[in-house]
Amino acid sequence: EDQVTQSPEALRLQEGESSSLNCSYTVSGLRGLFWYRQDPGKGPEFLFTLYSAGEEKEKERLKATLTKKESFLHITAPKPEDSATYLCAGSGNFNKFYFGSGTKLNVKP
Amino acid sequence: EPEVTQTPSHQVTQMGQEVILRCVPISNHLYFYWYRQILGQKVEFLVSFYNNEISEKSEIFDDQFSVERPDGSNFTLKIRSTKLEDSAMYFCASRAGSINYGYTFGSGTRLTVV
Numbered sequence: 001e002d003q004v005t006q007s008p009e010a011l012r013l014q015e016g017e018s019s020s021l022n023c024s025y026t027v028s029g030l031r032g033l034f035w036y037r038q039d040p041g042k043g044p045e046f047l048f049t050l051y052s053a054g055e056e057k058e059k060e061r062l063k064a065t066l067t068k069k070e071s072f073l074h075i076t077a078p079k080p081e082d083s084a085t086y087l088c089a090g091s092g093n094f095n096k097f098y099f100g101s102g103t104k105l106n107v108k109p
Numbered sequence: 110e111p112e113v114t115q116t117p118s119h120q121v122t123q124m125g126q127e128v129i130l131r132c133v134p135i136s137n138h139l140y141f142y143w144y145r146q147i148l149g150q151k152v153e154f155l156v157s158f159y160n161n162e163i164s165e166k167s168e169i170f171d172d173q174f175s176v177e178r179p180d181g182s183n184f185t186l187k188i189r190s191t192k193l194e195d196s197a198m199y200f201c202a203s204r205a206g207s208i209n210y211g212y213t214f215g216s217g218t219r220l221t222v223v
């Protein structure tokens with residue numbers, strides 16, 4: 001069964017305290033792994049697309065990496081405005097995304 | 110920045126009533142989607158649409174659901190006879206030919222069935 005699992009469910013960090021979020025996947029013929037940010041009451045906002053193991057993408061304080069079984073979203077020196085739920089999704093044909101349950105990140109000043 | 114627009118933002122309906130959720134995708138996008146998120150659960154796929162036909166649909170997307178692109182700009186999701194378990198946030202999404210930027214999601218319609 002195609003599935004995406006994220007951990008931890010929730011993460012509290014102090015401002016400036018770096019950490020990583022995990023996304024493990026079992027999606028047949030994975031062609032893309034996607035990271036999104038979701039603020040309360042809003043739709044997911046695109047962050048990264050990763051296509052193959054070993055690939056890395058960066059944007060400001062965020063860096064996403066991909067292996068054959070999992071992906072990590074590294075947050076370096078987070079700020080309170082980085083507080084959100086981070087969603088991971090895998091897709092085998094781009095018609096359908098399998099989303100994880102998300103990691104709710106809270107960054108305290 | 111271009112965005113996907115969904116209306117209404119919140120709809121309350123009685124069980125058994127028909128509802129139509131409306132979406133205006135980004136103008137040059139070719140692929141369209143509906144997802145939903147029941148409170149506290151994962152975002153789950155409903156249907157994908159390309160070239161005026163359904164590309165793929167989930168088990169959730171049964172005969173009670175239908176999608177339509179009635180003109181060049183709107184994309185609608187119809188639920189014929191709503192059930193309590195249809196209460197969720199419904200997200201429309203679209204993408205261009207390339208998947209490099211993933212899907213662009215709208216802000217959602219919160220559907221409450223009473």
